[in-house]
Amino acid sequence: MEIEGTVAAVAGGASGMARATAEELAARGAKIAILDLESSEGEKVAAELGNGAIFCPLDIRDSDSIARALDRTVQTFGALHIGVNTAGGGAAKRTLTREGPHPLDDFRKVVELNLIGSFDFLRLAADHMSRNEPNADGERGVVISTASIAAFEGQIGQVAYAAAKSGIVGMTFTAARDLGSLGIRVMAIAPSLFQTGITKNAPSQMVEALTKDAAFPRRMGRPEEYARMAIAIVENPMLNASTIRLDGGQRFAPR
Numbered sequence: 540m541e542i543e544g545t546v547a548a549v550a551g552g553a554s555g556m557a558r559a560t561a562e563e564l565a566a567r568g569a570k571i572a573i574l575d576l577e578s579s580e581g582e583k584v585a586a587e588l589g590n591g592a593i594f595c596p597l598d599i600r601d602s603d604s605i606a607r608a609l610d611r612t613v614q615t616f617g618a619l620h621i622g623v624n625t626a627g628g629g630a631a632k633r634t635l636t637r638e639g640p641h642p643l644d645d646f647r648k649v650v651e652l653n654l655i656g657s658f659d660f661l662r663l664a665a666d667h668m669s670r671n672e673p674n675a676d677g678e679r680g681v682v683i684s685t686a687s688i689a690a691f692e693g694q695i696g697q698v699a700y701a702a703a704k705s706g707i708v709g710m711t712f713t714a715a716r717d718l719g720s721l722g723i724r725v726m727a728i729a730p731s732l733f734q735t736g737i738t739k740n741a742p743s744q745m746v747e748a749l750t751k752d753a754a755f756p757r758r759m760g761r762p763e764e765y766a767r768m769a770i771a772i773v774e775n776p777m778l779n780a781s782t783i784r785l786d787g788g789q790r791f792a793p794r
């Protein structure tokens with residue numbers, strides 16, 4: 540899909556990988572809606588992007604707020620073609636410890652945030668995209684979710700996070716089949732450790748230990764590398780129904 544003139548809603552866009560993606564999309568002529576928590580820097584980021592970018596507060600765990608943010612995006616810019624979502628995160632807890640089994644509510648919370656939130660964003664974005672006139676290639680839109688390499692080799696203590704992220708992998712393939720007849724593509728990116736949020740200021744010794752299993756490069760990924768992958772996905776219509784590992788060949792060890 541040619542990016543110039545499209546409209547993109549970027550959830551988690553106030554920071555990190557999604558922010559870098561919003562910047563790359565804007566540089567290529569897309570109209571941007573930054574979707575993020577009310578408490579985030581979304582307003583400031585949208586102002587810095589210029590080109591009429593807007594901030595629509597949402598909590599990815601709250602379906603009504605996603606619907607409101609996407610409705611406002613379409614009311615402001617007239618359509619929605621690109622959806623990118625990185626809102627997510629995890630909590631470290633093992634399946635069983637001396638204190639007892641993994642609290643079910645904690646597991647549920649991680650699944651709510653990462654998996655249910657991603658599906659909710661996907662289904663509501665696809666609904667808007669289905670109303671677009673298809674482009675010359677028959678495309679109406681593309682949605683990119685964010686998994687993690689923990690979806691494939693979750694570390695000790697990542698059981699809820701790994702379950703939620705591998706749910707995103709499964710959802711991506713099947714949703715692409717569901718939406719194929721509408722010309723809407725569905726993809727996911729599975730990053731290794733990236734230099735964002737809490738990992739941004741990690742001491743070099745810690746980074747070395749955390750990336751020692753990578754083939755090359757043995758360092759954290761950079762937000763702009765996620766953004767470049769997202770741009771490639773949007774631009775290349777043959778990329779569909781896959782989760783792409785973005786990891787320098789890293790495979791997480793058990794711990």
Ligand SMILES: NC(=O)c1ccc[n+]([C@@H]2O[C@H](COP(=O)([O-])OP(=O)(O)OC[C@H]3O[C@@H](n4cnc5c(N)ncnc54)[C@H](O)[C@@H]3O)[C@@H](O)[C@H]2O)c1
Nearest residue numbers: 551553554555556576598599625626627687732733735736
């Ligand atoms: N950074 C890594 O090492 C890494 C590796 C693999 C996967 N991921 C995934 O990437 C995503 C995090 O992105 P990042 O690394 O760019 O981090 P980040 O902290 O820089 O950005 C995350 C953004 O999401 C927003 N957010 C958090 N909870 C939200 C919610 N409930 N509703 C709406 N917005 C919310 C935050 O305000 C923030 O702006 C998560 O899904 C995480 O699982 C990160």
